[in-house]
Amino acid sequence: MSRDEERPPSAAAEPMKAEGDSPSGHRMPKRVVHNPGDLLFERATALFALGVLSLAVLLLAVLIRESLPAIRAFGAGFLFSRTWDPVAEDFGALPFIYGTVVSSLIALVIAVPLSVGAAIFINEFAPERLKTPVSFMAELLAAVPSVIYGLWGIFVLIPVLRTYVMAPVSRHLGWIPLFGGPVYGPSMFAAGIILSIMIIPFILSVSREVLATIPRLQKEAVLSLGGTHWEMLKIVIGQHAIPGIFGATVLGLGRALGETMAVTMVIGNRPEILLSVFRPGYSMAAVIANEFTEATTDLYLAALVKIGLLLFLITFVVNLAAKAILKAMVTRAARGI
Amino acid sequence: VRTLPVRLALIGLALWFAASTAACAAPLTVTGAGATFPYPLYSKWFYEYSNAHPGVRFNYQSIGSGGGIRQITARTIDFGATDAPMTDAEMAKAPGKILHIPTAVGAVAVVYNIEGVQAGLRLAPDVLADMYLGKITRWDDPRIASLNPDIRLPRRDVVVAHRSDGAGTTDIFTNYLSVVSEEWKTRVGRGKSVRWPVGLGGKGNEGVAGLVRQTPGAVGYVEIAYAVQNRMPAAALKNREGNFVLPTLESTSAAAAGAAKAMPEDFRVSLVDAPGEDAYPIAGLTWLLVYRDQRDPAKGKAIVSFLKWAIHEGQKMSPELLYAPLPKPVVEQVEKAITTIDVKG
Numbered sequence: 001m002s003r004d005e006e007r008p009p010s011a012a013a014e015p016m017k018a019e020g021d022s023p024s025g026h027r028m029p030k031r032v033v034h035n036p037g038d039l040l041f042e043r044a045t046a047l048f049a050l051g052v053l054s055l056a057v058l059l060l061a062v063l064i065r066e067s068l069p070a071i072r073a074f075g076a077g078f079l080f081s082r083t084w085d086p087v088a089e090d091f092g093a094l095p096f097i098y099g100t101v102v103s104s105l106i107a108l109v110i111a112v113p114l115s116v117g118a119a120i121f122i123n124e125f126a127p128e129r130l131k132t133p134v135s136f137m138a139e140l141l142a143a144v145p146s147v148i149y150g151l152w153g154i155f156v157l158i159p160v161l162r163t164y165v166m167a168p169v170s171r172h173l174g175w176i177p178l179f180g181g182p183v184y185g186p187s188m189f190a191a192g193i194i195l196s197i198m199i200i201p202f203i204l205s206v207s208r209e210v211l212a213t214i215p216r217l218q219k220e221a222v223l224s225l226g227g228t229h230w231e232m233l234k235i236v237i238g239q240h241a242i243p244g245i246f247g248a249t250v251l252g253l254g255r256a257l258g259e260t261m262a263v264t265m266v267i268g269n270r271p272e273i274l275l276s277v278f279r280p281g282y283s284m285a286a287v288i289a290n291e292f293t294e295a296t297t298d299l300y301l302a303a304l305v306k307i308g309l310l311l312f313l314i315t316f317v318v319n320l321a322a323k324a325i326l327k328a329m330v331t332r333a334a335r336g337i
Numbered sequence: 338v339r340t341l342p343v344r345l346a347l348i349g350l351a352l353w354f355a356a357s358t359a360a361c362a363a364p365l366t367v368t369g370a371g372a373t374f375p376y377p378l379y380s381k382w383f384y385e386y387s388n389a390h391p392g393v394r395f396n397y398q399s400i401g402s403g404g405g406i407r408q409i410t411a412r413t414i415d416f417g418a419t420d421a422p423m424t425d426a427e428m429a430k431a432p433g434k435i436l437h438i439p440t441a442v443g444a445v446a447v448v449y450n451i452e453g454v455q456a457g458l459r460l461a462p463d464v465l466a467d468m469y470l471g472k473i474t475r476w477d478d479p480r481i482a483s484l485n486p487d488i489r490l491p492r493r494d495v496v497v498a499h500r501s502d503g504a505g506t507t508d509i510f511t512n513y514l515s516v517v518s519e520e521w522k523t524r525v526g527r528g529k530s531v532r533w534p535v536g537l538g539g540k541g542n543e544g545v546a547g548l549v550r551q552t553p554g555a556v557g558y559v560e561i562a563y564a565v566q567n568r569m570p571a572a573a574l575k576n577r578e579g580n581f582v583l584p585t586l587e588s589t590s591a592a593a594a595g596a597a598k599a600m601p602e603d604f605r606v607s608l609v610d611a612p613g614e615d616a617y618p619i620a621g622l623t624w625l626l627v628y629r630d631q632r633d634p635a636k637g638k639a640i641v642s643f644l645k646w647a648i649h650e651g652q653k654m655s656p657e658l659l660y661a662p663l664p665k666p667v668v669e670q671v672e673k674a675i676t677t678i679d680v681k682g
Contacts, residue, residue, distance in 0.1 A: 268537045296427070
């Protein structure tokens with residue numbers, strides 16, 4: 001899956017190519033292999049590439065094979081059933097899919113504006129001596145192990161959120177189903193916040209790379225025509241950086257979808273679909289991590305593997321869709337120039 | 338005509354054979370896998386036993402009871418370990434007869450977090466079951482209040498906490514609720530993971546303990562060792578004789594002693610709601626799993642010797658690690674079972 005996660009940055013780099021900034025647009029002449037050593041090297045790298053590819057294919061094949069009992073027993077109904085009953089061996093994945101998608105969306109809603117804003121500040125406005133420390137600190141967030149985020153979530157974040165955010169909001173806006181109570185602490189909201197902190201460094205650093213590719217001349221051109229800083233950003237970023245920032249967002253989403261440890265520690269682990277974000281939920285990765293070791297019957301194990309298969313497919317589809325959208329964006333942006 | 342590869346293979350085989358006979362002097366390694374709950378006790382035992390018997394080493398992986406059962410069934414390990422006895426269906430899948438050897442008694446403490454109540458909460462089985470069924474939702478419910486006339490209970494929601502990961506602890510706890518509540522038995526049932534009617538899930542004992550500590554009004558269940566080490570207030574539960582009993586090592590052993598009279602031959606027994614004046618009602622055995630017919634005489638002998646050591650010398654080390662030792666009559670029964678192991682020699 002890490003292969004899929006790594007795809008967006010290269011996708012994010014595409015707009016640069018599409019805009020034809022690089023003066024050397026010509027490609028290397030095809031296949032001029034004379035030296036046997038070169039040939040060997042080429043074959044070896046091809047083998048490695050094939051290895052990576054077959055790893056993904058094998059992964060999919062094993063997931064399908066191991067989940068066969070569950071596929072036979074529940075079929076497509078697995079996707080829509082809300083029951084998860086290991087005692088009666090009746091399994092459905094909907095609450096987990098819902099929890100994974102909603103907690104990741106909450107994370108994106110928080111993380112994207114924050115990290116894009118921070119990227120713009122660091123690249124465009126921050127004084128030189130602030131740039132390195134600020135971006136270094138932000139990127140340091142990516143190095144913190146997820147179990148640490150989880151513990152911090154349990155002992156620091158949740159008590160604070162419960163007292164100062166969730167309880168008051170729920171008291172005053174509880175009539176909106178999204179903020180309904182009762183508020184206990186572990187919730188979809190807490191999971192979303194933890195996830196947003198975890199994906200900020202990824203979105204931030206890719207967004208900075210994207211902003212750095214905007215030609216200085218274009219920025220200066222807007223300013224010299226009497227544009228304000230805001231207008232400059234609106235025009236230049238709107239034209240050039242949006243596809244790249246979208247790529248960064250997908251990279252963050254990929255990470256949020258698969259995050260396990262931190263999420264299971266704060267989400268409440270309740271396989272139920274509750275509209276309120278202040279109430280507990282469950283995620284696909286979390287249920288696999290929680291129940292895999294003690295899943296004694298074959299059907300139970302197969303149901304958990306099937307959730308893994310679904311997670312694999314969802315990540316795959318998200319990346320595929322992102323690629324398609326990105327392509328459309330890039331062509332539109334190219335036409336706009 | 339012998340070709341070169343065949344010759345090379347033969348030489349290799351001869352070398353390997355020489356090496357393996359020479360290796361007899363190296364210590365024998367016995368491998369096991371399974372339950373995480375008794376892991377601290379087992380690792381202490383393996384260490385002490387290997388010190389006293391330098392010829393034997395143990396390699397134990399605490400991968401969970403389910404994994405232990407799977408691997409002993411597949412014969413990839415020499416012994417398994419589990420907190421929940423194997424079911425008849427699981428026993429039938431194994432290629433030989435598997436013996437359950439009890440090694441320690443565990444108990445599950447019901448811990449709580451109520452402002453102003455540091456200790457002394459008393460609960461009855463039906464009340465506990467109804468809290469976990471979501472039928473008692475407030476701490477000042479008359480049914481809780483009538484059990485605790487001396488405690489001022491707040492008007493707070495009861496926040497139920499349970500394990501989110503599959504666990505032997507959950508199996509013992511839900512087994513207890515199934516025994517004391519007909520509704521629990523039909524609506525939820527017993528297992529290492531169940532479909533909880535209400536509540537929040539925490540990963541591991543530490544996850545449940547964290548939820549209970551951090552959430553005002555929470556009630557949860559953890560292994561007794563965990564409650565003691567973290568000094569969490571635990572509820573006294575009404576046992577079968579009508580006494581309110583706190584979870585301690587003594588009351589846990591008392592539960593095993595109460596069940597000893599009716600101990601089945603294969604030790605696959607539940608200790609929940611056991612008879613006895615001082616018996617704590619949510620207790621359970623933890624077992625080592627071994628084949629009755631051992632295939633390797635050397636390993637078989639080592640396992641038998643270790644098991645005998647574990648139920649005698651080993652038991653003395655249990656209390657300091659917060660495991661309740663097996664009561665005397667049970668030890669005698671287990672000893673008899675160990676002698677039935679056939680080591681082929």
